[in-house]
Amino acid sequence: MSLTIAILGRPNVGKSTLFNRLVGKRLALVDDLPGVTRDRREGEGRIGTLRFRVIDTAGLEEAFDDSLEARMRQQTEMALAEADVALLMYDARAGLTPLDSHFAGWLREQSTPVIIVANKCEGRAGEPGRLEAYELGLGDPVGISAEHGEGLVDLKDAIEALAPERTKRAGRDAAGEEAEKPLLLAVVGRPNAGKSTLINRMIGEDRLLTGPEAGITRDSISINWQWNGHPVRLFDTAGMRRKSRVNRKLEKLAVADGLRAVQFAEVVVLLADATQPLERQDLVLARQTLEEGRALVIGINKWDLLDDGPEVMRELRYRLEQQLAQARGVPIVAFSALTGRGVDKLMPAVIKAYKAWNIRVPTARLNRWLEEMTARHPPPLVNGRRFRIRYLTQAKSRPPTFALFTSSGGELPDAYERYLVNGLREAFGLQGVPVRMMLRKSHNPYEEKAGRRR
Known part of the structure; x- marks a missing residue:
């Protein structure tokens, strides 16, 4: 997609609301609290026939030190450098502020073409504020309502007028797109486990905000990436604390957004801190991942801080x-995201788990295995009668789900079901993926005939 558009502006003017409107999904968190967005977020936007890559950015702040606000500004500057067109957005109902005018002056000094977007122009209440934007000297302001979807046709016309060659090429590229479907990979974990640092290390650039502050990431950020020629979509998520400790509305939204990323993912990397490995919340997240039917890989970050690595690894495996x-x-997989040592082992483990998650085992092979398992340990007695197993077949993959057909009703004892499931894992390499087994009673065609004869 050739055309890239960045949405800029001071905090709380509706940038994320416009981003959600353009991509047609509620991807970005929206709240009345200023400064919700911190990382830059990308998506595939569309207005009518015009398609483009759109970047949502953090609110512009006057900060140039080592603070979090300064690092957010650097992310916005990188988004501007990538963009073909910048949308400078302001709140028309509040009118132009000195900060809006200041950033307009800054954008005039950049090489990226700028469109002034006056938000909250529904009805006539925003019209006086829209007219104020002429004093910025950046052309005709486009009045829109990001919340209600008004004025987007005018915005499309302004984009096409400002970058006609880019918009034509974007249309040609969209018509010829037939991209390979990416692997969906989410990274989850408690706050300050190093999720954003890990993703930056994997993709080889400072794409996500990082720092000593816990809870920098608020909403799930997706990044398109290539690993050894394979397309991957990475999801960075907010740190997830125990539910009892989550009391602020924004943190609840961030945690819910992270859990949605798990639902959409195919493989989940649960990242834990080596100095506090696999605490109760880590185990809760691992259990939720498997209950959602996703493949799981556990990453242990900050491994370089340990002196007794082998002993810690034995303890981790025992606890699991x-x-x-x-x-x-x-x-x-143990590594240090900060130094990069051991990170190269993570993606091979992810790919292996992904292949296991997609595996299809032929029915004949399954039943040869089943004969060996039942011969080694016959099914137990249920209500005084031997539980008879007819055959086993795979009902579906993603995750591997098997149907076990029996000649009698009732439930298979839990211990014997665990015996079969663990045997499936060992025999067919299903480690790290949930394995589901459904009990089915096979139909006996002679039973009905015998009933009629009687």
Whole structure:
């Protein structure tokens, strides 16, 4: 997609609302609290036939030190450098502020073409504020309502007038697009585990805000990436604390957004801090991931801070075996996202888990395996009768789901079901993925005939 558009402006003028409107989804968190957006977020936007890449940015602040606000501004400057067109957005109902005028002056000094966007122009209340924008000397202001979707046709006309060659090329590229579907990979974990640092290390650039402050990431940020020629869409998520500790509205929204990323993902990397590995909240997140049917890889960050790595790894594997039986054999990858040591082992583990998540096992092979398992340990007695198993087949993949057909009703004892599921994991390499088994009673065609004869 050739055309890139960045949305800029001071905090709380509606940038994320416009971003959501253009991409047609509620991807960005929206709240009345200023400064919700911190990282720059990308999506595929559309107005009518015009398609483009759109970047949502943090609110512009006058900060040039080592503070979080200064790092947010640097992310916005990088978005501007990538953009073909910049939308400088302001609140028309509040009117132009000195900060709006200051940033308009800054944008005049840049090489990127600028469109002034006056938001909240529904009805006539915003018209006086829209007219104020002429004094900025950046052309005709476009009046819109991001919340209600008004004025987008005028915005499309302004974009096409400002970058006609880019918009034509974007249309040609969109018509010829047939991209390979990316692997959807989410990184989750408690606050300050190093999720954003890890993703920056993986993609080789400072794409996401990082720092010593806990909870920098607020909403789930998706990044398109290539690993060894394979397209990957990475999701960075907000740190997730125990539910009892989450009391602020914005943090609740951020946690809900992170859980939605798990639902949309195919593989989830649960990132834990090596100095506080696999606490209760980590195990809760691992359990939620498997219950959602996603493949799981556990990443242990800050491994370089440990002196007794092998002993810690043994303890981690023991805890997983004892407290998370459904994650038996889940891959654990230890590394330092800050130095990069060991990070190269993560994606091979992810790809292996992804392949296991997609596996299809032929029915004949499954039943040869089932014969061996039942011969080694026959099914137990249920209500005084032997539980008879007919055959096993795979009902679906993503995650691997198997249907076990029996000649009698009732439930298979839990211990024997665990025996079969663990055997499936070992025999077919299903470590790190949830394995589901459904019990089905096979139909006996002679039973009905016998009933009629009687």
